[in-house]
Amino acid sequence: MIGVASMRRLFRIITRIELIGVIFWTVILFWGEFWVTSNAISNCGWTTWEHWKADARPTRIVVLADPQIVDDNTYPGRPRALERATEMYSDIYLHRVWTGIATWLQPDAIIFLGDLFDGGREWKDNFKWEAEYNRFRRIFPDRNVPLYYVVGNHDIGIGTGVLSETVDRFEKFFGEANGVFELGNHSLVLLDSLSLMNREDQSINNKSRKLLQNLATEKPELPRVLFTHIPLFRPGDANCGSKREGSKSLPLTKGYQYQTALDQDLTSEILTSICPVVIFSGDDHDACEYTHEYLNPITSTLVYTQEFTVKSVSMAMGVWWPGFELISLWNPGQLDYTFQTKLCVLPSQYTIWMIYGISALLTIVTLAVVYLIAISRRPWQAIPDDSLMIRFLKTPVTREFFNIGLSALLIYSILIYYCMI
Known part of the structure; x- marks a missing residue:
């Protein structure tokens, strides 16, 4: 021995x-569970990329797309233990990001671009919906910041798949699916384009269509910023820019309760009715930048408007590096360009x-x-x-x-x- x-x-x-x-x-x-995420978010601090005048007092907004919290609909066929582990870790990741945003960025408002849930459109009973809503609130607890919600196809469906009861349920918990509010001397437009895609049932598309009609008849007093879930139409081979992880273009496909881009005629109607200075969309989970060209019906001039499709903020939505968008609004009344934006890329959990x-x-x-x-x-x-x-x-x-x-x-x-x- x-x-x-x-x-x-x-x-x-x-x-x-x-x-x-x-x-x-x-x-x-400590590095993996705290520092690396905090460091990534703090490096996106407003003053590191804003380029306003020294005396500017911009309004700062964080835009989160497709948290799509994991549930039984996310990975059908996956072993239950692995599914529960995926739920737990994705919830932890989202909450960690949420905490970092509140700590390091302290925005004036936060806008969710839809797909808050993954199986929201599938839940027939309110008990399941309320349980998942409470889970959502645990992941994203109140931080004393105004919150605004765009509705997503995983929340209520799309087109003819949208039911009045699913829309009513969403609005009961998250507020109106369509609306206009003033922030940072801009008019921010939240559009339920999913219901608008239902061309057969006026009881479904009525609110969205009424919003477009009202905006089309009003001359914009403030620059309009459009927030919608599904990206607007563009050619299938249009380059999305260098910030995209996957294929360089946004594919134009359709399937069960999804469509990767709005129809061309609907896109044209939205652009000419709202006349936005910039557009933010989600749904695709990856970043994409595209410039739309249309004729402004009021000024009869050709307008070029950028659309930013925002990365999913979730680690479980098929992108290696999740992210979110930052918007800085400053409109003292004499500027041609009244917004600045930045994609904040998050660390990969993998x-x-x-x-x-x-x-x-x-x-x-x-x-x-x-x-x-x-x-x-x-x-x-x-x-x-x-x-x-x-x-x-x-x-x-x-x-x-x-x-x-x-x-x-x-x-x-x-x-x-x-x-x-």
Whole structure:
């Protein structure tokens, strides 16, 4: 057996390694669960990219697209345990981002661009809806900031799939699906284009159509900013710009309760009725920038209006790097360009998990090396039948492995708890 002196020396080594291991995992978990997200959001601070005059007092808005909180409809066929784990981690990620926005950006308003839920349109009973609504509020608790909500196709459906009861239910909890409000000396227009796509039932499209008619007959007193869920029509090969992760264009496709872009005639009607200076949309989950060209019916001039399709803020919506949009509005009355915008890109949760995996492997290798060094310097006089693995399980190194693992789990639990309050 190992001598007493050798055992004491090994215990001293193990104790030092245990302390180093706990410190190492404290740093790694703090980085992954707190710092990396906070750092990404703080780097998007308003003053780092705004270019107004020194005396400007802009109104600042955060736009979040497609949180689409994971539920039973998200990954059909996935094992239930994995599905629950996906729900938990995506909720943690969204809440972490929400906390970072409130802490580092402190916007004047926050606008959600629809698809708050994933299966909202599928829930027939209000009990399920209210349970998921309460979950949504736990993820995005009140931060004393005005909130505005655009409705998404995963919330109420699309076109002929929209039912009056699903729209009424959404409006009961989140406010009117259509509306105009003044902020930052601009008129912000929230448009339910999903109901507008129902051309057969006037009881469904009435509110959206009435909004367009009212705006079309009024000369804009303030610059109008349009917020809608589905992107407006553009050619299928139109380049979305360098901020897009996937294919360089937004594909024009249709399917069950979805359509990747509005119809061309409806797009033209929206543009000429609202005459927006800029448009923000969601739905696609990836970033896309496109410039629309149309004839202003009031001035009879050709107008070019940028549309920004905003990345999904969720880690579970098919983009490696989620994100959100920042809008800065400043309209003292004599500027031609009254808004500035920036895409704030968030860290990849999958990269964070890979760092955790590499760190775990490094921990195991380090402990194995310590064990091999220990037995090479003080050969054992062990029972001949003992295998190397049995010897390893009998050593203090094993205790060290479990101590570090339990410490890391405790640290992780504390950080998760901190992030969720």
